[in-house]
Amino acid sequence: MTFAQAVTERTRRLQTRLCVGLDPQLGRYRDAGHLRTHTLDVLEATAPFAACVKPQLAFYEALGLEGLQILEEVCAAARTLGLPVLLDGKRGDIGSTAQAYAQGWLSGRHAGAALTVNPFLGFETLTPFVETARANGGAVFVLVKTSNPGQADLQGSGASERIAVEVARLNAPEGAGREPEPGYASVGAVVGATHPQELALYRSLMPRALLLLPGLGAQGAAARDLADAFDPGGVGALASASRGVQYAAGLDVQASVAAARSFRDELNSVLG
Numbered sequence: 001m002t003f004a005q006a007v008t009e010r011t012r013r014l015q016t017r018l019c020v021g022l023d024p025q026l027g028r029y030r031d032a033g034h035l036r037t038h039t040l041d042v043l044e045a046t047a048p049f050a051a052c053v054k055p056q057l058a059f060y061e062a063l064g065l066e067g068l069q070i071l072e073e074v075c076a077a078a079r080t081l082g083l084p085v086l087l088d089g090k091r092g093d094i095g096s097t098a099q100a101y102a103q104g105w106l107s108g109r110h111a112g113a114a115l116t117v118n119p120f121l122g123f124e125t126l127t128p129f130v131e132t133a134r135a136n137g138g139a140v141f142v143l144v145k146t147s148n149p150g151q152a153d154l155q156g157s158g159a160s161e162r163i164a165v166e167v168a169r170l171n172a173p174e175g176a177g178r179e180p181e182p183g184y185a186s187v188g189a190v191v192g193a194t195h196p197q198e199l200a201l202y203r204s205l206m207p208r209a210l211l212l213l214p215g216l217g218a219q220g221a222a223a224r225d226l227a228d229a230f231d232p233g234g235v236g237a238l239a240s241a242s243r244g245v246q247y248a249a250g251l252d253v254q255a256s257v258a259a260a261r262s263f264r265d266e267l268n269s270v271l272g
């Protein structure tokens with residue numbers, strides 16, 4: 001089963017469109033061991049409410065080798081729980097380096113099933129990521145319109161729309177000599193949940209792409225504003241919350257569970 005199929009199957013079976021972000025901040029813990037157990041506890045406790053899990057690589061890389069070991073444990077625990085893993089690394093570079101990133105994060109020891117990628121160096125630099133994802137039944141999520149207020153500096157003036165058109169092209173089997181991918185295709189897109197008025201546009205520009213919608217909770221986006229990102233049946237998008245789940249009330253894991261349940265329920269009530 002591909003990443004997109006696994007997420008869609010989980011959405012339908014568990015009625016959840018929530019992506020739980022795991023962004024463990026060392027400053028909140030006594031030490032890295034405490035960070036590790038709390039992060040694994042939050043993962044296990046919130047899994048029933050999640051369509052997938054999204055570790056942000058920066059927080060694990062910040063801890064050095066120990067952080068990579070924790071990441072590996074988080075990915076292994078998620079797989080045991082049946083949760084698809086989307087690594088948020090926003091990688092992108094010239095071809096040979098992109099190839100190494102793709103090998104490391106989409107097929108290597110610490111790999112997830114999916115990875116966020118940055119198209120800033122040009123569309124051709126996406127190729128190693130897309131090919132590696134396809135070869136492994138994985139996915140890439142291309143930054144199309146990020147959730148932060150400053151995104152307009154470089155993503156305005158039609159840039160985000162151009163990237164969306166490229167995502168649609170990469171997902172189109174016609175002319176590429178590929179078999180059509182069943183369901184959602186291997187190239188997804190990041191569109192901030194903080195841009196509710198533009199979700200319908202990006203949904204229509206990228207009909208085969210799963211959309212990742214970061215910004216729920218801590219960045220101010222609300223589930224009630226996200227309906228336009230979804231296809232009929234309430235599939236095709238994942239709304240993501242990290243701090244709003246992991247640190248819903250300090251380190252209280254039951255508060256994380258309550259937050260994940262509440263995000264799930266709010267999304268479900270919006271989608272009917």
Ligand SMILES: O=c1ccn([C@@H]2O[C@H](COP(=O)(O)O)[C@@H](O)[C@H]2O)c(=O)[nH]1
Nearest residue numbers: 023056146147214218219241242243244
């Ligand atoms: O456009 C984007 C792309 C990625 N992110 C990442 O998502 C989480 C958001 O964390 P919250 O605590 O839910 O605000 C974080 O890892 C970002 O790097 C994003 O915010 N916006």
